[in-house]
Amino acid sequence: MSAGLALGTALATAQPVSAAGSAPDGGGRANAGVKPGARTTSASTSATTPAGYTVRGIDVSSHDHNLGPIDWPAVATNGYKFAYIKSTEGQTYRNPYFAEDYAAAKAAGLLVGAYHFARPDGRDPITEANFFVDNAQFAKDSQTLVPMVDIEWPYWSGAPTCYGLTTTEMSSWIKSFTDQVKSRIGRPVMIYTNTNYWNPCTGNNATFGANPLDIAGYTTTRPPLPAGWTTETIWQYAPGDPSQPGNYSQNVFNGDYAALTRLTGAPAVAAPVALRARVNSRYVVAESAGAKPLIANRTSVGLWEQFDVVDAGGGFVALRARANGMYVVAESAGTKALIANRTSIGAWEKFTIINNSDGSISLRANANGRYVVAENAGTLPLIANRTSIGPWEKFDKLATS
Numbered sequence: 285m286s287a288g289l290a291l292g293t294a295l296a297t298a299q300p301v302s303a304a305g306s307a308p309d310g311g312g313r314a315n316a317g318v319k320p321g322a323r324t325t326s327a328s329t330s331a332t333t334p335a336g337y338t339v340r341g342i343d344v345s346s347h348d349h350n351l352g353p354i355d356w357p358a359v360a361t362n363g364y365k366f367a368y369i370k371s372t373e374g375q376t377y378r379n380p381y382f383a384e385d386y387a388a389a390k391a392a393g394l395l396v397g398a399y400h401f402a403r404p405d406g407r408d409p410i411t412e413a414n415f416f417v418d419n420a421q422f423a424k425d426s427q428t429l430v431p432m433v434d435i436e437w438p439y440w441s442g443a444p445t446c447y448g449l450t451t452t453e454m455s456s457w458i459k460s461f462t463d464q465v466k467s468r469i470g471r472p473v474m475i476y477t478n479t480n481y482w483n484p485c486t487g488n489n490a491t492f493g494a495n496p497l498d499i500a501g502y503t504t505t506r507p508p509l510p511a512g513w514t515t516e517t518i519w520q521y522a523p524g525d526p527s528q529p530g531n532y533s534q535n536v537f538n539g540d541y542a543a544l545t546r547l548t549g550a551p552a553v554a555a556p557v558a559l560r561a562r563v564n565s566r567y568v569v570a571e572s573a574g575a576k577p578l579i580a581n582r583t584s585v586g587l588w589e590q591f592d593v594v595d596a597g598g599g600f601v602a603l604r605a606r607a608n609g610m611y612v613v614a615e616s617a618g619t620k621a622l623i624a625n626r627t628s629i630g631a632w633e634k635f636t637i638i639n640n641s642d643g644s645i646s647l648r649a650n651a652n653g654r655y656v657v658a659e660n661a662g663t664l665p666l667i668a669n670r671t672s673i674g675p676w677e678k679f680d681k682l683a684t685s
Contacts, residue, residue: 331522334506336643337536339544341518343399344533345370346379347526354385356392358530365541366395368432368498371420374403375412378419390427395544397429398422399476404457405438405447413464422469424549432474432498433461436481451487458486462495471549474498474517482510493599496547498535514599515639517547538639542683555683556590556606562644562678564662570624574608577621577665580658580679590684593637600634600650614668618652621665637681644678 333340341364348354359367367389370379382398389396398420406412420431435458438447446454458475465473476498482489490512498518501507506519515538522534537544545552559568561580567589569582582589590606603612605624611633613626626633634650647656649668655677657670670677 331524331531331534332504333534334504334519334521334536337519337538339366339537339539339541340364341366341368341394341535341537342524342532343368343370343520343535344385346381348524348532349381350526351529354388355530356385356388356394359389359532360392360394362530364394366397366429366535366537366544368397368399368429368535370434371398371400371431372416373401375406375408375415377401382419383421386421395427395429395548397431397474397547399432399434401434402458402461403447404435404449404454405443407457409457409460410464413461414468417465417468422549424470426545426548426550426552428549429547430471430474430496430549431465431469432476433465434476436477436500446481446485449485451485451489455486455489455491458489458492462492469549472496474547476500476518476520477510479508479510486511494597512599514636554593556592558585558589558682558684559591560680560682561658561662561676562680563658563676566662568658568666568679570605570607570612574605574610574624577623578612579665580662585682585684593681594629596629596634598634599636601637602629602633603635614649614651614656618649618654618668621667622656638673640673640678642678643680645681646673646677646679 342359344354344367369382369385369389371382372378386396386398400416403412416431422428422431437445449457462473472495474496475492478500488511493512496517497509497513498520499507499509499516500520502522506516509516518535518537520533520535524533525531542552542555546554560566561568564580566580567582567585568578568580569588571577571579573588588607592604592606594602594604596602604610605612608624610624611626611629612622612624613632615621615623615632617632632651636648636650638646638648640646648654649656652668654668655670655673656666656668657676659665659667661676
């Protein structure tokens with residue numbers, strides 16, 4: 285995950301006997317953003333902040349101390365808001381600089397998280413997860429980010445591409461590891477990976493969408509996402525070069541700073557949102573305090589136009605109307621208009637947020653897999669019955685406070 289060279293070759297050969305127990309973090313540095321066999325240098329990647337992203341961060345490991353200590357106040361002064369610092373690898377390696385970097389980055393005002401380089405070849409995900417949590421210094425405060433697990437190509441020469449595991453074994457290893465971390469800290473662990481690794485090594489496993497995603501891809505536009513995710517939380521868009529001072533792996537957060545704080549151990553309460561239909565520039569209202577179907581016909585935001593976006597798990601969200609504290613439902617599995625009248629979240633109350641390229645969002649109902657539309661350009665109640673996204677299916681999601 286740290287900047288530098290990717291592994292030299294990834295041959296489908298027998299793994300060296302010493303690979304799992306070799307001194308980690310010393311023989312090479314992996315980059316999930318490139319295919320195995322490729323080599324990446326700072327000259328071959330762009331460090332220009334991608335368009336549309338405003339919250340920047342870095343990640344570092346022991347290699348970033350090649351030229352001496354990291355100047356964390358300077359990192360903060362340069363506009364970075366968060367950092368992930370390598371804590372551990374496998375079942376035995378501890379980054380000797382982790383504690384000092386972790387403390388110094390926090391002292392500089394950054395939001396800070398620990399990351400772990402996964403070694404599935406060790407075949408013991410529970411022990412490895414416990415080792416990570418025991419050393420990650422996760423705290424349920426407002427400055428500590430949820431921990432991250434780095435799942436990517438092995439970096440030592442001659443290693444099999446997927447650590448010698450079948451797709452079923454790899455998926456099982458990842459599930460056991462992530463479940464164990466969540467059971468220890470009470471929050472889903474972030475997964476750092478790349479589609480070129482994830483899809484072939486897990487068999488396109490699409491069951492990890494509830495975990496935040498850090499996607500690695502050193503391209504001018506965000507790379508395709510792995511199976512199971514509809515959006516990224518963080519994008520590592522450039523590696524770095526630890527032979528150059530201050531040249532760290534570059535990340536951007538998909539959202540504003542307030543949203544980033546919700547990834548901490550004591551997440552800030554999210555502000556309610558208003559949904560404004562692109563087709564008529566009017567706000568969606570829980571009409572009659574939620575007693576009538578939702579409709580996009582209001583010119584301003586009041587209590588009835590505010591909704592809480594609630595994490596429903598599995599990559600889904602639910603919308604809870606501030607007007608009555610009830611959840612929006614795709615009534616009758618999407619055959620009737622949306623209405624805010626449910627007291628709990630079930631299959632019909634779950635939606636996927638689709639982030640469109642023009643900055644708008646669309647809502648896809650879990651009940652039937654169809655998109656919510658401001659019917660008749662917003663003159664009729666919202667209903668989830670469209671198979672594709674057009675102007676009437678686009679909304680702006682605006683924080684109301």
